[in-house]
Each structure stands twice: as C-alpha cells, then as structure tokens.
Amino acid sequence: MPERADAMVADILRLVACESPSDDREAVSRSADEVTELGIRILGVAPERITIDGCAHLRWRFGDGKSVLVLGHHDTVWPLSSLVSHPAHVSDGVLRGPGCFDMKAGLVMAFHALAALPDRTGVTLLITGDEEPGSHTSRALIEEEARRVAAALVLEAAGPGGALKTARKGVSRYEIHVRGRAAHAGLEPEQGVNATIELSHQIQAVAALAAPEHGTTVTPTRTRAGTTSNTVPAHAAFTVDVRARSTAEQHRTHAAIMALRPRIDGAAVTVEGGINRPPLEPEASADLFVRASLVAERLGMPPLRSMSVGGASDGNFTAGVGTPTLDGLGAVGGGAHADDEHVIVAELPGRTRLLTELIEDILAQPASGVFGRLPEEAGR
Incomplete structure (x- = not known):
C-alpha cells in the first residue's frame, strides 16, 4: 500500500509543520485550524x-457517538522554531520531526482509519x-466522553516494536513549601529557622514513601531555597513526581504527602498539588x-505484544471512569x-488498517463473547 503510506506521510508532515507547544495558546489554536482542515478533507x-480556558479541542461525533471513543491530542512538548534545528523530513523509510511520533502521526492514522469505515x-x-502538561482544561471533557462509550481507543504512540500499552502508572504531582525565619548567617544564625535544613528532612520523608516492590516511585525533582549566601533561608520548596501502578498505592502516597509535618521547631510545611491521572490498570x-489480537490474527499480522509503561496519557482518564481502554494504537x-x-x-x-478493523469489530459487537480469552483459545 505505498500510495496510502505516501498520502499519510504528506498529512503527517503537514501537521508537524504547524508547531503546537502546549503552553502557547495561539500556536495551539493555529494547530487546531490545521487539524480541522485536514479532518474535513x-x-x-x-x-x-470546543475552547476551554483558551485551549482548543476538536470533536467529531458520528451518530450518537456512544460506541467507541477514539482519542488523541495535537499539542506537543516542542517549543516554537524547533523545526529550524529539527527539520521534518523522510529518509530511508523514517519520518522525523518534532511531535511526529507523539502524536501527530496518530492523528493522521485516526483520520484515515475512520475514513475507511x-x-x-x-x-x-x-x-x-493540552495533553502534554496534564490535560488541565480537557480532563472533564475526556471523562464525559468516556462515560458515554463502550470502549476508548487511544492513538498515543506504540511501545518498542509496536507494543500496545495495556497498563500505565498513575501520576501525582506536588510542590512542598517550607517556611522558616531569616537571620544573618554570620552574626546570629541561631535566631533563624533554617528552611533548607527543614527541606532536607521533608525530601528524605517523601523519598522514603517509594515502594519498589509495588512499582511505586516517589521522586523529589526541582528544589529551590534561600535568597543570599549569608542569610538563613526563610523559604524553600521542592516538587515531587509520584508514579503508581495501582489506585491503592496512589492513594497511600497521596495521604502520606498531604500529612507531612515539620521536624524543626518554628518551621511550617504546606503542600500543593495532588493526583493528576489515575492508573490505567491492566484489567481496563x-x-x-484480546479483541485487537484476534483482529490482527485475522488480518495476517504478527502477534500483538503488550507492555506496561510509567508514562501517563489521557487513557488514564478514560480507564479511571471505568471505560475499557486500549492505548498505544498509534505510530x-x-x-x-x-x-x-x-x-x-x-x-x-498496517497499523491504520488494524485500527479500522478494531473499530468496526467493536461497532458490530460492543460486548464480545470472546473477551477474556487468549487469541489461540478464541477459535476453539
């Protein structure tokens, strides 16, 4: 199918050429215009x-739209002018360019897959x-759409070797602030309450919440403290990234972080932030x-592989409201x-045809009797 591949490449390059960093609302709006024109064609x-807090989202609904939600995003992490240092091009069968893999190719695949239905x-x-920074304006919209459908198919990029993503860790993010009392570091440091020392206690307490045996990571990241080199710091802060495979672990770490208390007399600790995305657990x-594997087998494709990843996507939200979700169906x-x-x-x-056939399969039979059985068992 070289003609189809050529058409898809041209469409991907068109979207990549319209840069769309998440934090630039005007750029995201221009990107929405470009995606709209491509979708119409x-x-x-x-x-x-749908514009929420200045951020542009797009929804195509066919009929009642209550069977399958196909989900993607058009923002990227790449700042404007990235194309200068990373020009989009195709060479030796590989397309390169900012945001091509995550996930403008997935959008083109979605359009072509739906067109073939x-x-x-x-x-x-x-x-x-606004997926990349956490879907702050789109979360409610995503969850609302997910509650209406029988299945959500997420066009995020595939894992290594084309693996589908059948589990994602949940994400929580925090900023922890420490208040102390300033004093001259040479004349009377004992009159101060050193926020940096309190910060060190809090960092150790937070890091101790990690549970590698459960796949839970708790990582202090950015820190800041003090004003000058000869002043006892009156303020310090650090951010924390938490990843958890299960809802129980996510809630355990959340409760512990919200319960942090100062260790030094006179210091105060406050916590901002919380749970950003729930886990996409394997059961979802x-x-x-199983259904995708059967479709792939029917199409004569190699057996599909699955994997669990630490990164989150909007599939975490669809799974979080109880909607069966399959992720990593993109490029x-x-x-x-x-x-x-x-x-x-x-x-x-091939991946686009798989998506077309999977959507058609779900539309024809939203609750298949083969669910829960391995592909080799399904025909018995």
Whole structure:
C-alpha cells in the first residue's frame, strides 16, 4: 500500500509543520485550524471546536457517538522554531520531526482509519490541545466522553516494536513549601529557622514513601531555597513526581504527602498539588487487547505484544471512569520528546488498517463473547 503510506506521510508532515507547544495558546489554536482542515478533507465533515480556558479541542461525533471513543491530542512538548534545528523530513523509510511520533502521526492514522469505515455511526473522535502538561482544561471533557462509550481507543504512540500499552502508572504531582525565619548567617544564625535544613528532612520523608516492590516511585525533582549566601533561608520548596501502578498505592502516597509535618521547631510545611491521572490498570485493557489480537490474527499480522509503561496519557482518564481502554494504537517508531523522534513509514498502513478493523469489530459487537480469552483459545 505505498500510495496510502505516501498520502499519510504528506498529512503527517503537514501537521508537524504547524508547531503546537502546549503552553502557547495561539500556536495551539493555529494547530487546531490545521487539524480541522485536514479532518474535513479526509472525513468530509467539520468538527465541533470546543475552547476551554483558551485551549482548543476538536470533536467529531458520528451518530450518537456512544460506541467507541477514539482519542488523541495535537499539542506537543516542542517549543516554537524547533523545526529550524529539527527539520521534518523522510529518509530511508523514517519520518522525523518534532511531535511526529507523539502524536501527530496518530492523528493522521485516526483520520484515515475512520475514513475507511463503511459506517462511522457510533464513533466519537476527540482531539485535545493540552495533553502534554496534564490535560488541565480537557480532563472533564475526556471523562464525559468516556462515560458515554463502550470502549476508548487511544492513538498515543506504540511501545518498542509496536507494543500496545495495556497498563500505565498513575501520576501525582506536588510542590512542598517550607517556611522558616531569616537571620544573618554570620552574626546570629541561631535566631533563624533554617528552611533548607527543614527541606532536607521533608525530601528524605517523601523519598522514603517509594515502594519498589509495588512499582511505586516517589521522586523529589526541582528544589529551590534561600535568597543570599549569608542569610538563613526563610523559604524553600521542592516538587515531587509520584508514579503508581495501582489506585491503592496512589492513594497511600497521596495521604502520606498531604500529612507531612515539620521536624524543626518554628518551621511550617504546606503542600500543593495532588493526583493528576489515575492508573490505567491492566484489567481496563485486558478484553480489548484480546479483541485487537484476534483482529490482527485475522488480518495476517504478527502477534500483538503488550507492555506496561510509567508514562501517563489521557487513557488514564478514560480507564479511571471505568471505560475499557486500549492505548498505544498509534505510530510505530521512537524518540518521543527527544532529538531522534521518528516514525517508521512502512508500519503506517498496517497499523491504520488494524485500527479500522478494531473499530468496526467493536461497532458490530460492543460486548464480545470472546473477551477474556487468549487469541489461540478464541477459535476453539
């Protein structure tokens, strides 16, 4: 299918050429315009544009849209002018460019997959504009759409070798502030309350919450403290990144962080932040992975592989409201957020056909009797 691959490559390069860093609302708006025009050309219908706090999201709804939610995002982590140092191009069957893998190729795949459906009735395609920083304006919209459907299919990039993502850790983010009392570090340091020392106690307390045996990581990241080199610091702060495989672990760490108390007399500790995305636990993807595996087998594709990853996506939100969710259905490649971000061109047609057939399968039978059985068992 070289013609189809060529068309998809041209569409991906078009979207990559319209840079869309999440923190630039004007750039995201321009990107939404470009995605809209591409969607109209391929699907023949305009989306509903939903702007929340200045951020542009796009929704195509076919019929009642209550069977399948296809989910993606058009924002990227790359700042404006990244194309100068990382020009988009294709060489030796590899497409490169800022945001191509995460996840503008996935958007093009979604458009082409839906265009190939004989009947799109029951499908909703939602493309958001603020996934990378945590989907702060789109979360409620995503959860609302997820509650309406039987399944959510997420077009985030595939794992290594094309693996689908059947589990993602939940994410919590915090900023912990310490208040002390300033004093001259040479004349009377004993009159101060050293926020940096209190900060060190809090960092150790937070780091001790990690539970490697459960896959829970608790990582102090950015820190700041003090004003001058000869002043006892009156204020210090640090940020914390928590990743947890299970809801129970996410809630355990959250409760412990919110309960932090100062160790030094006269110091005060306050905590901002909380749970950002719930875990996408394996149970949420198990049945859909079986169904996708059967579709791949029927298409003569190699057996699908699955994997669990530490990074989160909007699939965490769809799974969090109880909707069966399968993630990583997007492009095969690598280097997300990195200098070597790339997409394997030859994989685009096959992965897109898999998506088309999977959507059609779900539309035809939203609750399959083969759910929960391994592909080799399903035909017995």
